Structures are given as C-alpha cells and as structure tokens.
Amino acid sequence: MSAKTRMIEVRENVLKQNDIVARELRRKFHDAGVFVVSMVSSPGAGKTALLENTLTRLRQECRVAALVGDLATENDAARLARSQAPVKQIITGTVCHLEAAMIDRALEGWKLDELDFLFLENVGNMVCPSSYDLGEDLRLVLMSVTEGEDKPLKYPTIFNSADVALITKIDLATAVEFDATAANRNIQAVRPGMAILDVSVKSGAGLDEFLDFLRARRADAQTVLGARAAT
Amino acid sequence: MHELSIAMSIVELAQEEADRRGDIRIKAVHLRLGALSGVVKDALFSSYAMACDDTPLEGSRLVVEDVPVIIFCKQCDGQRPVHSTQMFCCADCGTPTGEIVQGKELLVVGLEVEE
Ligand SMILES: Nc1nc2c(ncn2[C@@H]2O[C@H](COP(=O)(O)OP(=O)(O)OP(=O)(O)O)[C@@H](O)[C@H]2O)c(=O)[nH]1
Ligand SMILES: [Mg+2]
Ligand SMILES: [Zn+2]
Numbered sequence: 001m002s003a004k005t006r007m008i009e010v011r012e013n014v015l016k017q018n019d020i021v022a023r024e025l026r027r028k029f030h031d032a033g034v035f036v037v038s039m040v041s042s043p044g045a046g047k048t049a050l051l052e053n054t055l056t057r058l059r060q061e062c063r064v065a066a067l068v069g070d071l072a073t074e075n076d077a078a079r080l081a082r083s084q085a086p087v088k089q090i091i092t093g094t095v096c097h098l099e100a101a102m103i104d105r106a107l108e109g110w111k112l113d114e115l116d117f118l119f120l121e122n123v124g125n126m127v128c129p130s131s132y133d134l135g136e137d138l139r140l141v142l143m144s145v146t147e148g149e150d151k152p153l154k155y156p157t158i159f160n161s162a163d164v165a166l167i168t169k170i171d172l173a174t175a176v177e178f179d180a181t182a183a184n185r186n187i188q189a190v191r192p193g194m195a196i197l198d199v200s201v202k203s204g205a206g207l208d209e210f211l212d213f214l215r216a217r218r219a220d221a222q223t224v225l226g227a228r229a230a231t
Numbered sequence: 232m233h234e235l236s237i238a239m240s241i242v243e244l245a246q247e248e249a250d251r252r253g254d255i256r257i258k259a260v261h262l263r264l265g266a267l268s269g270v271v272k273d274a275l276f277s278s279y280a281m282a283c284d285d286t287p288l289e290g291s292r293l294v295v296e297d298v299p300v301i302i303f304c305k306q307c308d309g310q311r312p313v314h315s316t317q318m319f320c321c322a323d324c325g326t327p328t329g330e331i332v333q334g335k336e337l338l339v340v341g342l343e344v345e346e
Contacts, residue, residue: 003345005258012244014237014262014337097233128233130269131337156316157269160331189318192327 018132021100025135030225032112035218036120038098038134040158041142042151043124046168048076049201050142050210051119055083057211062116067106069098069123076121086110097128100135117218126151130161137221138214144169145178149186156190164195166210171200234274237337238282238293244339245288254346259292261341266300266316267334292343300334 013019029036039047051066058064065086068076077089090098090106103120112118120136122129141162143151146169152159159165165187173180180198187194197213199206245260264270272295279293304311304321310332312322320327 003256005343005345007261008248008252008255008342008344010248010339010342012248012339014240014244014339016244017240095233095236127269127271131233131237153317156319157267160267160316160319160329161269188327190316192319192329194329 015131015133018100021104022133022135025100025104026137028112029118029135029137032115033222033225034112034115034118035138035214035221036118036134036136037138037140037214038120038122038136039140039142040122040126040129040162041124041144041168042126042147045124045142045144045147046201047121047124047142048079050166050168050199051121052080052083053201053207054119054211054214055080055085055087057207058117058214059083059085063114064117064119065110065115066119066121067103068121069102071096071123080121092123096123096125097132098122098134099132103134117214126155126158130158138163138217140164140166142166142168143183145173145183146176149179149182152183152186152190159187159190159194162191162194164197164213165191167196167198169200169202170198170205171203234270235278235281237270238275238278241279241293241339242282242286242288245342246286248339248342249287249344252344255344256346257288257291257342258345259294259343260288260339261294261296261343263296263298263336263338263340265298265334265336267331268337270337272297294343296340298334298336301332302328303330303332304328305330 041047055064066080067088069090069092071092074089077087080087088106090102139162197210199210249255249257283289300313301310302313306324306326314320314322
C-alpha cells in the first residue's frame with residue numbers, strides 16, 4: 001500500500017524572521033530619531049576609509065556611531081575608532097553578510113536617541129547582503145574605479161537593493177582608464193534613476209557633496225516622520 | 232554564499248508547517264524564487280540537500296518556480312516584464328523604470344505531503 005500524496009498550499013516568506021526584526025529595528029530607529037545608513041560593496045572598495053572620514057567630519061556637528069561587520073578581525077573597528085566616534089565590530093564568523101538580528105544584538109544597551117547618524121558597514125560581498133533588510137533608511141552601494149565599469153551588470157541585484165551608488169577612489173580614475181560614462185550608463189541600466197556620487201578619500205574629491213547629501217536625506221526623512229507624527 | 236542559511240530556513244519553515252498539521256511526511260517543498268531575490272538556484276539546490284540531512288525532510292525534493300521581474304511601466308500604464316535584470320526597461324516599449332512589482336520573492340508556496 002503506497003501512502004497518498006497531496007499538496008498543501010502555504011505562503012511563507014523564507015526571510016520572514018529577518019524581515020520582522022528589520023521592521024522592528026526601523027521603528028526603533030525612527031522613534032529615536034536616528035538616521036541609519038548602511039554600506040555594501042565588494043571587499044576593499046573603500047567602505048572603511050570613507051566611513052572613517054565621514055565619522056570624523058560629521059562628529060564636529062552631530063552625534064554619530066558605527067557598526068562594522070567582518071568575517072574575522074577587529075581591524076576595521078580599530079580604524080574607525082580613530083574618529084573618536086562610538087564604534088562596534090560585529091564578527092560574523094562564517095556568515096558572509098549582516099542580518100537584522102546581528103544589528104539588534106550589537107545595539108543592546110545603546111541609547112539610540114542620543115544619536116543623529118548610525119552607520120552600518122556590511123561585510124565586503126556583492127551578493128549575499130542584498131537579501132537582508134537591516135532596517136536602514138538609506139543603503140549605499142560602493143564600487144571603486146579599479147573594479148571595472150561593468151560591476152553593476154554583474155551584480156544587478158545588489159544595485160537594485162541599494163538607494164545610492166558611490167564611485168570610490170576617483171583619484172585613481174585616470175591611472176586605471178576608468179570610463180565614467182560607461183559606469184554611469186551601467187548603473188542606470190540596472191537601476192534607472194539611481195543617484196550617483198563620485199568620491200575620493202585620498203584627494204578629498206566629492207566628500208563635501210557626500211556629507212551634504214547625507215544631511216539632506218536625513219532632513220527629508222525627519223520631515224516625512226514629522227508629518228506622519230502630526231497626523 | 233548564504234544559500235545554506237536560506238536552505239535551513241526553508242527546511243525549518245516547512246517542518247513547522249507540517250508539525251502544525253499533524254502526522255504528515257514532506258516529500259517536496261515548492262518555492263517561488265524571484266530573479267532579484269539574491270539567491271543562486273544551483274547553490275540553493277545543493278544546500279537544500281545538506282540542510283535536510285538528519286531532519287524529517289531528509290530525501291525530500293525542492294521544486295523551484297522561477298519568478299521573473301515585473302515592473303510598472305508608466306508609458307504603457309500597466310505591469311510589464313523587464314527587458315532583463317541588466318537592462319531595467321519595459322520589454323514592450325523600452326521605457327526605463329525602477330518601479331518593481333514582482334521579482335524579489337523568496338516564498339515557500341506548497342508542500343507535497345504523504346499521510
Ligand atoms: N587611492 C585611493 N585608495 C583608497 C581610497 N579609499 C580607500 N582606499 C584604499 O583601498 C583599500 C581598501 O579600503 P577599505 O576602506 O579598507 O575598504 P573596505 O571596503 O572597507 O574593505 P573590506 O571591509 O575589507 O571589504 C585601502 O588600502 C585603502 O587605503 C581612495 O579614495 N583612493
Ligand atoms: Mg572595511
Ligand atoms: Zn512600456
């Protein structure tokens with residue numbers, strides 16, 4: 001006698017656990033009035049370098065902090081700590097991306113309402129982080145000029161999960177014969193309308209514009225939240 | 232490679248669902264997988280077998296339905312497929328658009344069970 005086979009219909013999001021925690025985080029961040037910016041890129045595109053610079057400069061005018069994810073080592077946190085801002089390393093071990101629960105755990109005991117900006121540096125990886133919402137307000141995807149103009153075409157999903165593209169190490173553009181037009185075209189092809197900023201931590205190019213951009217996005221978010229609270 | 236942790240979540244979800252429904256054995260799990268889910272299908276298949284080891288789902292199959300990207304095209308005033316994930320424009324009229332309607336799915340939609 002063979003058993004009878006039948007089909008049960010279900011509808012369950014596989015990432016439901018992460019999405020629930022991320023939604024909860026987003027609510028906490030909004031309640032505390034902290035604007036949360038995450039950074040994704042391939043290894044070595046310049047996340048930590050840009051973040052160190054950003055923390056150092058923003059610290060002069062507001063309250064900033066950062067969490068940084070890496071498979072191993074506390075090196076990036078040590079570099080970021082030079083900015084004097086509160087920084088915490090998340091060692092992900094074998095996990096190749098940050099998940100909302102890791103952020104939640106790392107923030108235990110933090111007074112979020114004493115922060116204006118919180119930055120999250122993801123593990124250097126152009127694939128896996130795209131599936132995981134971290135509750136951030138803004139996701140930046142970085143690509144350096146040394147990686148080639150076709151990065152967006154190779155990793156369309158990560159570009160699609162991000163809000164803004166940063167082209168980093170722009171000081172090296174000439175040396176590596178970086179084709180900015182092609183890069184912009186490729187970014188627009190995978191994510192039409194995406195904002196693109198060029199930066200260099202070495203030469204300082206684009207850094208003022210980047211900070212202006214962050215301040216403006218934070219102000220926009222506060223206006224939206226303020227309007228929502230008033231109704 | 233995050234497919235193993237995704238596969239483990241799938242196995243866990245399926246098992247919970249089965250437990251809720253009593254004495255049944257899962258023969259196959261049906262999954263809807265969006266082209267923008269960030270999950271690589273081949274890697275998911277091999278991870279699934281691993282994730283099933285030493286669980287009641289050992290020996291079960293993973294059946295994947297690919298979900299293409301659908302965007303909302305203002306020009307056509309309707310939902311349309313995209314040209315490709317490398318070229319986010321309306322497959323009908325070519326207008327670039329980022330308004331995604333479908334394609335990020337990672338959903339367990341069915342269980343083939345034996346009772
Ligand atoms: N020329 C130049 N080099 C840069 C710039 N930004 C970063 N670098 C160099 O690029 C290398 C990698 O930079 P990181 O900031 O560590 O990159 P990352 O993305 O944090 O790397 P992971 O965390 O390992 O993924 C370092 O040697 C930096 O000095 C830049 O604007 N110009
Ligand atoms: Mg780093
Ligand atoms: Zn159209």
